[in-house]
Amino acid sequence: MPSPKLPDPQRVIACLRETSAEDILPRFRSLKAGDVMEKGPDDPVTVADIASEKRLTRMLAGLVPGSVVVAEEAVFRDPTLLDLLKGDRPVWLIDPIGGTKTFLRGEAGFGIYVSLLQDGITLAGWVHDPVGGETSYAALGEGAWEDGRRIAIAAAAGVGRTPSTEDRRATTRAPGGALSSMRCYVHPNVYGYEEGETVRSRQTAFAEVVQLGSVGAAFRALAGGRVHIGVFADMWQWDHAPGVLIHREAGGYAARRDGAPYSPIEKFRSMLAAPDAETWRLADDLLKRN
Numbered sequence: 340m341p342s343p344k345l346p347d348p349q350r351v352i353a354c355l356r357e358t359s360a361e362d363i364l365p366r367f368r369s370l371k372a373g374d375v376m377e378k379g380p381d382d383p384v385t386v387a388d389i390a391s392e393k394r395l396t397r398m399l400a401g402l403v404p405g406s407v408v409v410a411e412e413a414v415f416r417d418p419t420l421l422d423l424l425k426g427d428r429p430v431w432l433i434d435p436i437g438g439t440k441t442f443l444r445g446e447a448g449f450g451i452y453v454s455l456l457q458d459g460i461t462l463a464g465w466v467h468d469p470v471g472g473e474t475s476y477a478a479l480g481e482g483a484w485e486d487g488r489r490i491a492i493a494a495a496a497g498v499g500r501t502p503s504t505e506d507r508r509a510t511t512r513a514p515g516g517a518l519s520s521m522r523c524y525v526h527p528n529v530y531g532y533e534e535g536e537t538v539r540s541r542q543t544a545f546a547e548v549v550q551l552g553s554v555g556a557a558f559r560a561l562a563g564g565r566v567h568i569g570v571f572a573d574m575w576q577w578d579h580a581p582g583v584l585i586h587r588e589a590g591g592y593a594a595r596r597d598g599a600p601y602s603p604i605e606k607f608r609s610m611l612a613a614p615d616a617e618t619w620r621l622a623d624d625l626l627k628r629n
Contacts, residue, residue: 342457342462343403343404343405343406343429343455343457343462344403345455345462345463345478346402346403346455346463348463348465348476348478348484350402351399351402351453351463351465351476352465352467352474352476354394354395354398354399354402355395355451355453355465355467355474356467356472357394357398358391358394358395358398358435358451359451359467359469359472361390361394362387362390362391362394363387363390363391363436363442363451363469364469364470366385366386366387367387367442367445367469367470368445370385370386370387370443374386374387375443378415383439383440383443384412384415384439385436385439385442385443387435387436387442388411388412388435388436388439389412389435391435391436391451392410392411392412392413392433392435395410395431395433395435395451395453396408396410396413396431396433399431399433399453400431403429403431403455405428405429406428406429406430406431406455407423407426407428407429407430407431408430408431408433409421409423409424409430409431409432409433409576409577410431410432410433410434410435410577411433411434411435411575411577412435421576421604424456424459424576424604425459425604427457427458428457429455429456429457429462430455430456430457431453431454431455432452432453432454432455432456432576432577432580432581432603433451433452433453433577434451434452434453434555434575434577434578435451436449436450436451437449437450437451437452437466437553437554437555437577437578438450438552438553438554438555438556441552441553446552447468447470447471447552448468448470448551448552448553448556449469449470449552449553449555449556450466450467450468450469450552450553450555450556450559451465451466451467451469451555452464452465452466452467452554452555452577452578452580452581452582453465453467453581454577454580454581454584454603456580456603456604459602459603459604460479460603461479461580461581461583461584461603462478462479463476463477463478463479463584464476464477464580464581464582464583464584464585465581466555466556466558466559466581466582466585468555468556468559473485473486473559474486475490475558475559475562475563475585476581476585477562477581477584477585477587477588477589478588479584479588480588481588482588482589483562483584483585483586483588483589485559485562485563490562490563490564490589491589491590492561492562492564492586492589492590492591492614492615517621518544518545518568518618518621518622518625519544519545519546520546521545521546521567521568521618522545522546522547522548522549522565522566522567522568523542523545523547523548523549523566523567523568523569523570523622524548524549524550524551524557524560524561524566524568524569524570525538525542525548525549525550525570526550526554526557526569526570526571526572526573527550528572528573529570529571529572529609531572532572532608532609534609534626534627537626537627538570538626541625541626544625545568549566551566554571554574554578554579554582555578555581555582557569557571557582558581558582558583558585558586558612559582559585561582561586561591561612562582562585562586562588562589562591563589567613567614567618568611568612568613568618568622569593569610569611569612569613570610570611570626571609571610571611571612572608572609572610573608574606574607574608574609574610575606576603576604576605576606579603579610580603580604583601583603583610583612584603586612590614590615591612591613591614591615592612592613592614592615592616592618592619593610593611593612593613593619594610594611594619595607595609595610596609596610596611596623596627597609611623611626
């Protein structure tokens with residue numbers, strides 16, 4: 340099937356803003372009894388997730404003729420929907436609220452993630468911050484933007500920006516090493532695996548180690564140069580597809596740590612992101628060293 344004509348990115352952003360205003364922000368810090376369900380152990384879903392997904396499914400499908408939708412909560416009900424990612428039709432991949440636990444805690448840092456894929460390739464991706472009202476987006480081969488401003492990751496030698504209060508929840512400072520000027524994001528799930536202890540013991544090699552509210556917030560920070568290394572775990576397709584594209588189009592390098600080729604249509608356990616391939620290798624070597 341021929342590649343679709345990409346929609347105006349501002350039309351997608353308008354959909355994200357409408358969904359934020361109508362379905363997410365009115366429930367932020369205002370959830371009632373019965374508004375939160377459990378899909379599985381430590382896997383909550385809220386009425387805001389469900390309402391957001393319903394609206395986005397309807398609006399986005401109308402932007403690209405012949406497109407289909409694969410969304411997180413729908414996949415929970417019908418896992419066979421993931422097979423649509425392997426077809427040749429344009430597919431909207433949606434995470435209606437990335438960082439649901441952050442949303443439940445009443446903290447900023449959650450987001451809406453949307454990407455458009457075809458033939459196993461991410462053509463465009465958006466990560467929207469409902470609280471801040473900001474959106475990062477990218478189109479394949481056309482670059483990355485943050486609220487209409489073209490973004491490009493600074494060379495490794497130029498990193499070390501002062502973080503904002505919102506950027507950090509937990510921070511470790513320490514000297515030393517080739518990565519010592521860089522801020523590193525570590526996904527909380529990393530610590531649940533065997534290599535988590537190695538990662539924890541190596542954290543002092545970085546200038547700062549932070550945890551952000553969601554995977555999307557981390558990729559926005561990576562693409563914008565506010566964070567430089569990202570260590571991720573337990574990545575569903577909707578978690579990584581838009582963020583990886585935005586980061587790569589901004590000039591960054593991200594790859595699976597198991598050596599398998601990256602694919603936006605696969606779920607995988609471990610990924611590392613860095614400003615460039617050389618820095619990626621340095622960080623990967625540091626974090627897996629015995």
